[in-house]
Structures are given as C-alpha cells and as structure tokens.
Amino acid sequence: MELDYLSVDDLSPKELGELLDLAADVKARPDAYAGRLADRSVALIFEKPSTRTRVSFEVACVQLGAHPVVLSSSELQLGRGETIEDTGRVLSRYVDAIVLRTFEQERLEVLAAAADVPVVNSLSDFEHPCQALADLLTMRERLGALEGRTLTYLGDGNNVAHSLLLGGAKAGMRVRVATPVGFEPIPQVVQRAGALAVESGGAVEISNDASAAAKGADVLYTDVWASMGQEAEADERMLVFTPYQVTQALVEAAGDDVVVLHCLPAHRGQEIAAEVMDGPRSAVWDQAENRLHTQKALLLRLFSAA
Secondary structure, three states, X not given: OOOOEOOHHHOOHHHHHHHHHHHXXXXXXXXXXXXOOOOOEEEEEEOOOOOHHHHHHHHHHHHHOOEEEEEEHHHOHHHHOOOHHHHHHHHOOOOOEEEEEOOOHHHHHHHHHHOOOOEEEEEOOOOOHHHHHHHHHHHHHHHOOOOOOEEEEEOOOOHHHHHHHHHHHHOOOEEEEEOOOOOOOOHHHHHHHHHHHXXXXXXXXXXXXXXXXXXXXXXXXXXXXXXXXXXHHHHXXXXXXXXXXXXXXXXXXXXXXXXXXXXXXXOEOOOEOHHHHOOOOEOHHXXXXXXXXXXXXXXXXXXXXX
16 A cells, blocks of 8 residues: 555555455454554644544544644644645654645645655545545445445535545446536546446446436435535535435335445435435445544554554
C-alpha cells in the first residue's frame, strides 16, 4: 500500500481485499488491536463540517492508542493565508499522519507532496475514499463475496459515486450509476473504472434510467442531491432528481434481498423514502458504524501496525 490514501485507486485489488479483511477482524476483535498505535499522533483537519468522519476517525485513533489532534481551518494559519504546503511541512514535524477533509482534490495532492507523513483523504469534491471502504465492508457483510454482485447508485454523479465506481470495479462488481442528464460522473473516472472492471471481471454502466438500473440490483445506494457547497441549487436540483428517489416501489423492483445504503446525512423524503431508510432492507446504520472499523484498519495499515 502506498504511503498516502487520496483515492480508492491508490489501493490495488489485492490491497483493497486485505484492508477489508483487516477491518472485519478489527470489528470482530477490537481488543486485539487496542494500543497498536500508542505514542502516535494524527492531525484531523476539517475544512468542511462533519459528523461521521470526525467522530469515527477521532474514536478510531483513541481506541488504537493514538492521540487525535482535531483542527478546523479557522484554528490553523490556513485561515490567515499560510499555504497548505507549509502547513504540511510543519505538521510533519509534530504528528505521524494527516487526515484532511476539504474541497479540491488538488489541495490533498499538494499537501501529500509537501508532507513527510501519510496523508488521508477523508473527503474531497472529487472522491470520498474512506466512505467507500465502509460501503464495501457493509456490502460484503450482507452479501458475502462482492465479485459478480450488482451495485446500483442513483442520484448525483458526485464524489461518492466516483469512489464507488473505482472501488466496486476493483472488487469485481457490476456498478451501475443512473443520474439525470448533465449530472453523470466525470468521464475520466468512468473510463478508469471501466478499465479496472475489465481486469477484475466486473462491469460499469452509466445511464439516465433509474428504473432500469435498479432492476435486479443486489444493492441500491443513494446520496444527497445537493452536496455541501451546492445548497443554493437544492430547489432546482429537486425538480430533476425526483425520479431518482429510492422508493419502496424501486426496492421491490430490485429484488427481495436487495440491500439499501446511504452514506448520510439523509434528507428523508427526498433522495430516499423514510420507510425505505427505516425498513428491513436498509443497512445504513451498519454502514455508518463501519466507518469506524475501516478507518481503524486504514490507520493500522498506514503505520504497518497490523
């Protein structure tokens, strides 16, 4: 595994499988890993608000024996014009890893190039690779092997969709993404995911037909229609995204054993019906919990402590 984790594509298929195996073991035997990162410190920088990412990473550090240093940009000189490169160089003298939740992917890449410690992407506008690890672990728990299974993502072709395309393709899944016209994942990600699928025996399908994409799916996945920074577009987006809502009818069309996922926070009654989110096919709460276990596994691997 490379020193940094900025994209799901930083992991080979073998490394991805091993990381999921480790996360499952960490979840099953947490006491066996307690204290593995004693005397380590991890900077957790949040330039965007966070609930699951902040709490899961902070708790992961503590349970592994590391010290989390939680910071917002307003608490750093970043808020007064210090460059991200200089911030990385300075933090490298104090901490053993840097976890950054930010806007542009380039910001993470510049930070990683300047820092002398591992850098983790805990969310950018381009990808959400830590979320994808929890998603894949949850799917594996519910479905068994991922290879050959069909994952359907409905909604905005955003950072979560990008990471699911890459991660699902690496795992040998058939990944379907259905979005309104003009909201498809960026072509470079689709192209890369397609190449990965050829290698793994999976497939990638991009369409604008929610019903067709949902038919026969093993997993139905959705996300908010307007991500952070897009709030001004929320009303306009609702007009075009309504046909992509994960409804009970869509769940029934997918199949009796379909698993429903949402990375949260959810707007009930918009991208997902409340009865679906709270229904028997939903695994969203396990999915949220698994952020903790996969992030513990990621930290252990970054520090070669597993």
